[in-house]
Amino acid sequence: MAEGEKVIPINIEDEMKSAYIDYSMSVIVSRALPDVRDGMKPVHRRVLFGMHELGIRATGAHKKSARIVGEVLGKYHPHGDTSVYDAMVRMAQEWSLRYMLVDGQGNFGSVDGDSPAAMRYTEARMQKISEDMLADIDKETVDHQLNFDDTLQEPKVLPTRVPGLLINGASGIAVGMATNMPPHNLTEVINGTIAYIEDNDIDIDGLMQHIKAPDFPTGGTIYGYEGVKEAFHTGRGRVVMRAKAVFEEVAGRECIVVSEIPYQVNKADMIKKTADLVNDKKIEGISNIRDESDRNGMRIVYILKRDAIPNIVLNMLYKYTALQSSFSVNNIALVKGRPQMLNLKELIHYFVEHRHEVVVRRTEYLLRKANERAHILEGLIIASDNIDEVIRLIRASANADEAREALINAFKLSEIQAKAIVEMRLRQLTGLEQDKLRTEYDELMKTIEDYQDILARKERRMEIITTELEEIRAKYGDERRSVIEYAGGDVSITDLIADEQVVLTISHAGYIKRTSLSEYKTQHRGGVGQKASATRNEDFLEHLFVGTNHQYMLFFTQKGKCFWMRVFEIPEGSKTSKGRAIQNLINIEPDDKVKAFICTQDLKDEAYINNHFVIMATKNGQVKKTPLEQYSRPRTNGINAITIKDDDELLEAKLTTGDSQVMLALKSGKAIRFEEGKTRPMGRNASGVRGITLGHEKDEVIGMIAVDDAESNILVVSENGYGKRSTLEDYRITNRGGKGVKTINVTEKTGKLVAIKNVTDKDDLMIINKSGIAIRMAVADLRVMGRATQGVRLIKVRGEDSIAAVAKVMQDDEELVELEGVEEGSIENGTTLDTDEETQTETNE
Numbered sequence: 106m107a108e109g110e111k112v113i114p115i116n117i118e119d120e121m122k123s124a125y126i127d128y129s130m131s132v133i134v135s136r137a138l139p140d141v142r143d144g145m146k147p148v149h150r151r152v153l154f155g156m157h158e159l160g161i162r163a164t165g166a167h168k169k170s171a172r173i174v175g176e177v178l179g180k181y182h183p184h185g186d187t188s189v190y191d192a193m194v195r196m197a198q199e200w201s202l203r204y205m206l207v208d209g210q211g212n213f214g215s216v217d218g219d220s221p222a223a224m225r226y227t228e229a230r231m232q233k234i235s236e237d238m239l240a241d242i243d244k245e246t247v248d249h250q251l252n253f254d255d256t257l258q259e260p261k262v263l264p265t266r267v268p269g270l271l272i273n274g275a276s277g278i279a280v281g282m283a284t285n286m287p288p289h290n291l292t293e294v295i296n297g298t299i300a301y302i303e304d305n306d307i308d309i310d311g312l313m314q315h316i317k318a319p320d321f322p323t324g325g326t327i328y329g330y331e332g333v334k335e336a337f338h339t340g341r342g343r344v345v346m347r348a349k350a351v352f353e354e355v356a357g358r359e360c361i362v363v364s365e366i367p368y369q370v371n372k373a374d375m376i377k378k379t380a381d382l383v384n385d386k387k388i389e390g391i392s393n394i395r396d397e398s399d400r401n402g403m404r405i406v407y408i409l410k411r412d413a414i415p416n417i418v419l420n421m422l423y424k425y426t427a428l429q430s431s432f433s434v435n436n437i438a439l440v441k442g443r444p445q446m447l448n449l450k451e452l453i454h455y456f457v458e459h460r461h462e463v464v465v466r467r468t469e470y471l472l473r474k475a476n477e478r479a480h481i482l483e484g485l486i487i488a489s490d491n492i493d494e495v496i497r498l499i500r501a502s503a504n505a506d507e508a509r510e511a512l513i514n515a516f517k518l519s520e521i522q523a524k525a526i527v528e529m530r531l532r533q534l535t536g537l538e539q540d541k542l543r544t545e546y547d548e549l550m551k552t553i554e555d556y557q558d559i560l561a562r563k564e565r566r567m568e569i570i571t572t573e574l575e576e577i578r579a580k581y582g583d584e585r586r587s588v589i590e591y592a593g594g595d596v597s598i599t600d601l602i603a604d605e606q607v608v609l610t611i612s613h614a615g616y617i618k619r620t621s622l623s624e625y626k627t628q629h630r631g632g633v634g635q636k637a638s639a640t641r642n643e644d645f646l647e648h649l650f651v652g653t654n655h656q657y658m659l660f661f662t663q664k665g666k667c668f669w670m671r672v673f674e675i676p677e678g679s680k681t682s683k684g685r686a687i688q689n690l691i692n693i694e695p696d697d698k699v700k701a702f703i704c705t706q707d708l709k710d711e712a713y714i715n716n717h718f719v720i721m722a723t724k725n726g727q728v729k730k731t732p733l734e735q736y737s738r739p740r741t742n743g744i745n746a747i748t749i750k751d752d753d754e755l756l757e758a759k760l761t762t763g764d765s766q767v768m769l770a771l772k773s774g775k776a777i778r779f780e781e782g783k784t785r786p787m788g789r790n791a792s793g794v795r796g797i798t799l800g801h802e803k804d805e806v807i808g809m810i811a812v813d814d815a816e817s818n819i820l821v822v823s824e825n826g827y828g829k830r831s832t833l834e835d836y837r838i839t840n841r842g843g844k845g846v847k848t849i850n851v852t853e854k855t856g857k858l859v860a861i862k863n864v865t866d867k868d869d870l871m872i873i874n875k876s877g878i879a880i881r882m883a884v885a886d887l888r889v890m891g892r893a894t895q896g897v898r899l900i901k902v903r904g905e906d907s908i909a910a911v912a913k914v915m916q917d918d919e920e921l922v923e924l925e926g927v928e929e930g931s932i933e934n935g936t937t938l939d940t941d942e943e944t945q946t947e948t949n950e
Contacts, residue, residue, distance in 0.1 A: 129280035133444055137277035138284055141438040141447065142459035143238065143263040144270025146277060148192045150263055151181040153206065156231050157239050167210045167228035174224050183253045186224070194221045197229060202273050203288035203322045204581065206235045216323070216366075216403070217373035234581050238265040244470045246463045264463040266573050267581075268294050268456045270438060274319075282444055284437040287319035287336075287344060287368075292582035295574045301453045302567050309338050309450050316449065317589060318344070319432070324365035324586040325349055328429065333589075336434035337449040348428040349588070352415045358392075359415050361407040361422070365586075367430045372396070375427040376405065382425055389695065390418040416689030424692055424742060460570045465560065472556040475549055477521075482546040484522025485529065489539045491516065495526060604655045607672060610684065611648040613873070613910060615699060618684030619675040622651065648912075650704045657708050659736055661701040661721070662693060663754035667746035667789075669739030672704070692742050701758035708737040718761050720781060721746065722769055722796060722809035725753040728841065729793030730784040733760070748792040757809040765811040768836065770821060770861035772807050773800040774851035777843055778836040781811070795842040808861040817863040818889060821849050822872065822899065824907040825856035829896030830864065830887045850895040860911035871912040872900050 139146050145153075155177035161168050174189045182189055195201045197209030200216045211227035214220060221227065241264050249258040263269075274288040297315035301307055318333045326347040327333060336342030346367035353362045366372060376396055382388045390413030397404040409418055423429040436447045440455060447455070488495045498515055502508035509523040518526070532538060559565050606622040652658075654673040661667050668691040676685045687699050701721075706713050717733040729747050736744070747755060759765075761781055770776040777797045784794060797806065810819075815833055822828040829849055836846060849858060864870070866885040873879045880900045890896070902908065 133279040133282065134439065134442055137279035138282075138437060138439050138444055139270055139275040139277070139286075140262050141270060141440050141445075141452065141455040143265045144268070144273060144275060144438075145263060146192075146275065148182055148184075148189060149196065149206070151177050151259065152189065152193050152196065153231070153235055153239060153263065154242075154260060155181060156207075156229075156235075157242065161230045163208065163231045163233040163236055165230060167208070167230045170209075170211075170224035170227045170229050173229060180257055181252050181259050190221075190224045193229065200323050203320060203586075204234055204267075204272050204291060205232050206238070206273075208232050216371070218371040234267060237267055237577060237580075238263050238269060240264065240266055241463065241467050244467045246466045246470070262459070264467075266460070266577055267291070268298060268453070270456070271316075271452055275438070279444070282437055283435060285433055285435045286438070287432055287434055288321060289316060289318075290320035290583070290585050292578055293317060293320070293585070295578040295582070297449075298453050298457060299571055299574060301450070302457060302571055307450075309448060312449055312453065313337055317585070319434075319587065320585050321346065321368035321432075321587045323368050323370075325367050325588075327587050327589045330589065330591050332431075332434075336436070340434070340436035340446040340448045340451075342434045344432045344434060346430055346432060346587075347423060347590075350419055350422075350428070352419075355406065355408070358411075359409045359413065361409065361415060361419055363405040363407070363428065364403055366403065366405075367427065368432060370427045370430055372398070372403070372405070379407075379422065379426045388418070388421045388425055389413070390421070414686075414689070416686070417695060420689070420692050421695075457570065460573075461566060464566050464569055468556050468559045468566075472553060472560070475553045475556065479546065479549050479553060480519065481522060481525045482542060482549065484518050484525055485533070485542055486546060487516050487518065487522075488512075488526045488529065489534070489542060492534060499527065604653050606651060606653055609648075609650040609652060609658070609672065609675065609704065611687070611702060612684065615687045616684035617675055617687050617690070618678030618682060619672060620678060620680055624680045648702060650702070652704045655707065657705050659703040659705065659719075659758075660687065660691060660693075660699045661703070661746055661755055661758040662697045662743075663700045663749075663756075664694070664697045665745060665747040665749040665755050666693070666697065666743040667736055668693065668699075668743045669736065700755055703758060703760045705733065705760060708733070716762065718763050718781075718786060719746070720759050720761050720765075720767060720784070720809075720811060721755060721793065722757045722767075722806055723747070723749065723753045723793070724756050724805045725750070726769065726771075726795060726797040726799055726806050727753070727793040728767065728769070728784055728796030728809070729791060730761075730781065730786050731789060731791075732786050735789045745789050748790055750792060756806055759809065759811040761811050762813070765813050766833075766838070767796070767841075768810050768812065768819065768861065768863075769797045769806050769845070770808050770848055770858055771797065771800060771804050771845065772857045772859075773804045774823075774847060774849045774858050775800060775845035776819075776821070776836060776848035776861065777841070777845035778833075778838055779841040780838060783841045798842060798844045800844065807858055810861055810863045812863050817865060818884075819848070820860075820862045820864045820870070820884065820887070821858055821896070822860040822862075822908060822911050823849060823851065823855040823857060823896070824859045824902075825854065826872075826898055826900040826902040826908060827855040827896045828887070828899040829894060830884065830889050831892050832889055833863075835892040847893045850893055852895060855895050856907065859908050862911060862913050864913060868913050870899075872908060873910045873912070874900070874902065874906050875909040876906045878906075 135147050137146065143150065152173070156173060159168065159173065159176055161173065170190060170193065173193065174186050177189050178186055193207055194213050197205055197207040197213045199205055207229050208231065209227060209229050212222040213227065242260060246264040248261045250261050252259050270286065271289045271294045272291045274286040276285045277283065293316045297312045300312065300315050318327050326349060328345045328347045332343040332345060336344065348363045348367060349365035350361050350363045353360050366375065376394055379388070380394055383391045390410050391407050392410045393408040395406045395408065397406055407418070407422070409415060436452065437444050438447055494515065495512065498511040499508045502511055505527055508527050509520070512518055512523040512526055513520065559569065607619045608622055609617065609619055611617045652672050656672045658670045658672060658675065659667055660670070670690065675690070678684050693699065703719065708714055714734040714737050715732060718730050719733060719736065720728065720730045722728050731746070749755060763781060765781045766778055767781050768776055768778045787793070799805065812833060817833055818830045819833060819836065820828060820830045849855065851857060864884045868884040869881055870884055871879060871881050882899065887897070900908070
């Protein structure tokens with residue numbers, strides 16, 4: 106060991122800890138996170154400042170990128186040249202930044218992920234908006250710090266007039282934290298900032314009247330508003346983005362044409378992955394994909410097969426490809442050098458605070474310069490008033506220093522004034538020049554007064570900030586690119602939609618529509634009715650609900666999934682229109698089928714959702730009860746309502762209050778009645794408990810009813826058209842899971858059981874054959890008979906035909922609604938006319 110040296114033992118663990126903390130703090134504070142004031146990370150700030158120092162303005166010529174990178178690297182940013190060039194390239198890409206900061210010339214990459222040309226080939230200059238970010242930087246408006254080798258000064262922050270962090274967003278991964286902030290529309294952001302300046306107490310919902318949602322450079326659709334709302338309120342949220350797609354017919358083939366894709370999606374990768382999914386048969390219905398994008402814009406064409414349904418294919422693309430992707434908002438930025446999670450109001454507050462400080466410092470600087478100039482002018486005016494004496498004193502002096510001293514002593518001037526007089530040019534002795542001095546002095550005094558007024562009054566400073574923001578808005582403001590689709594469980598949109606009563610009709614083939622109740626005019630009993638729906642051949646209306654626009658529809662599928670829709674999201678149709686296929690409205694799998702519908706009140710109402718239950722039955726006799734609360738948080742791709750075992754499927758779902766009695770009926774003619782309380786509430790993923798034991802291997806459940814009042818009668822119908830109405834009391838209450846009791850005497854003549862309904866004298870019955878023949882009858886015409894009889898013939902079934910479905914319609918003298926063709930029926934407001942899902946059974950086993 107050399108002389109004078111000594112070894113200090115250090116615990117390696119402590120050294121590692123302190124070294125790692127130093128490193129992570131350096132990454133957090135001076136590399137990965139943006140500053141809340143100007144929205145810049147150090148590398149972006151240095152690129153712009155480097156250009157400013159080189160004099161590369163928006164109006165000047167482009168300079169080689171290598172020249173700019175060299176300047177930034179050598180003076181301010183001691184990292185790799187690629188880090189600087191990559192940052193600069195991104196600032197020049199219109200698909201990366203909502204408002205570009207660099208004007209690039211040459212190949213700066215593409216939305217397909219192509220690399221930019223090397224920096225020796227490309228050129229760049231500032232964009233006009235960048236000049237506004239650097240405006241007043243030379244007026245001591247921001248603090249400067251020494252660069253890495255302590256030879257130069259660089260700004261700690263830019264005195265930006267533009268709210269950079271909100272309009273362009275930011276993303277960065279530090280140590281132990283990351284930031285991911287979406288871009289917004291400049292016009293909206295400035296409107297929101299001005300609203301905040303006018304009223305500091307404005308809440309986030311108030312700001313959201315101006316700043317609606319993020320606005321991505323690539324356009325697209327923001328799908329659902331809950332995530333946006335959450336991000337604005339808390340600083341974290343998930344914004345779902347969808348591509349902009351339309352259906353077109355190209356050369357006689359149906360096509361899906363995409364013109365805008367979600368932000369940060371690589372177009373080429375997306376097309377390649379979609380092609381792979383099509384080849385692997387994960388996505389059906391696409392025969393070819395063409396990328397027809399050119400300099401006029403993006404155009405991706407998915408050519409469909411002849412039998413494909415465009416809506417279903419599009420839903421599949423949204424589900425499996427990057428045509429739908431999400432942006433996880435995480436608003437972390439540096440506030441006074443410390444990382445902080447910020448909501449919308451805080452982001453605006455810190456920007457306004459920064460602008461206020463810039464205006465104060467700029468005004469102080471200008472006031473100081475004005476005072477210095479006024480001081481010199483006072484001296485020059487004194488000199489011009491006593492010009493002969495001044496000339497005499499200067500001529501009598503041996504040198505400039507002596508002349509200055511003589512002037513100071515003669516006229517009580519300061520050193521600065523005397524120096525200005527000695528250096529005065531002869532032309533300033535003319536009369537015109539002397540008048541100019543006085544005019545300049547008078548105007549300067551007014552300016553000084555104005556600056557002092559600005560510094561004295563905060564309202565005045567806020568006015569200036571507002572005016573400058575309005576100028577920026579006029580210069581760079583533009584229209585939104587991303588469209589907002591208020592779907593997927595949005596709440597605030599309800600304020601825009603009247604909560605009027607509507608009739609929901611669902612046809613046997615799965616077409617749904619919403620019609621205003623006022624379209625169904627009252628008819629007296631015995632009228633012929635009106636055509637209620639232009640259904641397709643062999644299709645008929647099977648379900649009718651009356652609800653209000655703000656209610657919710659839950660759809661349950663045979664695979665046990667539950668989908669969720671607000672009533673106002675169901676497409677509106679006239680009374681005679683066909684409606685839209687349910688498959689096109691919800692993300693249901695192609696081989697799945699909607700089996701049950703429930704129309705509920707407000708799912709945000711705690712008391713309501715905690716006091717109601719959904720009870721479900723499967724084909725193999727399982728039943729399950731779940732609190733409605735479990736269905737109050739929907740997802741686009743549906744949620745599990747029940748776990749369905751192999752060879753089973755969901756058959757029915759009913760809404761109950763917890764006090765109902767449940768009845769299940771089997772194809773073999775048995776039925777069971779038990780208290781709903783015998784089934785304990787379970788979670789969504791449970792598969793339920795045994796409700797009834799099947800008679801034999803080929804037996805199955807054909808229906809479930811939930812009865813609330815003892816007045817109800819039980820009606821059962823068999824496949825050959827026989828039916829029977831019995832009292833509820835005929836079926837004794839047993840424990841769930843038993844074999845049940847005989848509900849109809851199943852013989853060869855009657856055929857298997859196909860339907861069970863709870864009915865009253867007020868109901869009508871609609872029976873539909875597989876051949877499409879429908880008959881309607883009043884329940885009151887059927888007498889009540891014993892449980893074990895085989896019933897009476899309800900409909901004549903010819904040949905191989907059998908009954909496909911049985912639907913129930915309620916009656917009310919005041920309002921009659923026609924169900925199908927010349928049939929008539931009625932609506933009780935706010936009730937379910939028919940909550941029965943289709944009871945089609947496979948009778949030809």
